[in-house]
Amino acid sequence: MTDAGTKADDIALALEEAIVTGEIPPGSVLRQEHLSEQFQVSRTPVREALRRLAALGLVSFEPNRGVRVRMLARDELREAFLVRAELESLATEIATPKMSSADLAALEDAERAFSDATRELVEMSHAGRQDLQLAREWLHANHAFHDVIYAAADVPLIERMAKAARRTFLVKPVWATGADLDELYRKNDRQHRAIREAITARSPQGARVLAREHVLSSGRLLEAILDKVASQTREPASSLSYTQ
């Protein structure tokens, strides 16, 4: 809609956002006609958009039955963080010797913006209010920090794949649990600082392990939160492990 290009692309983008933020809950079936009237277009571009989302793994096609927003299993969430841990750490390592002073300044800005978002969110949380929009902005600020690193690393393919893994982090389902996310927020903030300092110190290996641990610990925290919320209906722990 806002973006130029074909309608199929616009719709794909819009749906992607809606799915990732949880606006369209996992497990939903997407009716082509419904979407076509929602976006004021015919079914043709809708179907092309759905094909794209299917290729990205966000929805699954069931031939002659419709498309369904993929319900990501616990194991897949864990996998997504494992993948991100590998790819982000790789990108960070590559970026470290390539960062110009302008890049470093941008990184500092992104870190600051993220800190601000974090602070705002924590305050809001302590005030008892939960604001989904604020959580989204926090997530975007979080991504923006890493995007500076990707831009400097100049590794489009790695970036594309890492972002694909990133998409599996559904905001709303987690957010909707109402769990206490302070630790997640603050830890992310601290880790960003540490990563930036390692990069500034031109330590590719240091930045690498920090980036890796950053992603893995986020994953662990997120899972712990999900555990706590749904502790009554848990299946036995999976054999996949974060700890190497």
Added chain:
Amino acid sequence: MTDAGTKADDIALALEEAIVTGEIPPGSVLRQEHLSEQFQVSRTPVREALRRLAALGLVSFEPNRGVRVRMLARDELREAFLVRAELESLATEIATPKMSSADLAALEDAERAFSDATRELVEMSHAGRQDLQLAREWLHANHAFHDVIYAAADVPLIERMAKAARRTFLVKPVWATGADLDELYRKNDRQHRAIREAITARSPQGARVLAREHVLSSGRLLEAILDKVASQTREPASSLSYTQ
């Protein structure tokens, strides 16, 4: 065609194969009408298939101008191997403690099949003959070996992403150079054996580093080959490096 499901899926699969093997050379523009009569269908499923390929990164859409088979730059090839190195090593590490004796047997079979394919190919090569079909089978045998590992690891997301990276290895362009690929063939063979032995010995870390080195060395060899072939028209070496 052979596969069940929708035509769009069949076409996407067929085109993917054709692109990856180089049957359709990089840089080609794909005319929808041409494809539709080639596959004996209308343009509709063709377009959906193209959307999928675009999402996979195999082709690029240029709005109102057509789709073009992506010309993968040297850096992207290198990136693809870096990604595969991380993901395959991760999957191998995860798989190692999970491999049942049946899995190990399957792995041994796959190794043997790959050895056979390698031997056949080397003999053919020494006889001065170059057989593209044989090279494809070799590649498939190669993939089959790793697929056993993925199956045991049971990490669908990692598998999917690693395979996406795998697709960027274009057979024909490399093959068509007529370069001496013996070293590549043999080294792969040796490394598969080493990886299997590490898995059998239940050494996740050992298997991991071997898998990583396996992929990276393949990448290095491939690049060296491309270098040798096109040594007259080379640009200065990229700043991306395989060696950590």
Added chain:
DNA sequence: TCCGATGGTTTTGGATCCAAGACAAGCGGA
């Protein structure tokens, strides 16, 4: 009462049709 067959309804997958954007050649004015 329960199970399977049968018909209508819904929704998808695919074909065809139409409009709009891009390329190319020819025309006209400076």
Added chain:
DNA sequence: TCCGCTTGTCTTGGATCCAAAACCATCGGA
């Protein structure tokens, strides 16, 4: 002669139309 406009053709993007597969409820028989 050269540059810009125009017009015609080609190709894509999107809309509409049609057939086939899947769902759903009802009905009939055991």
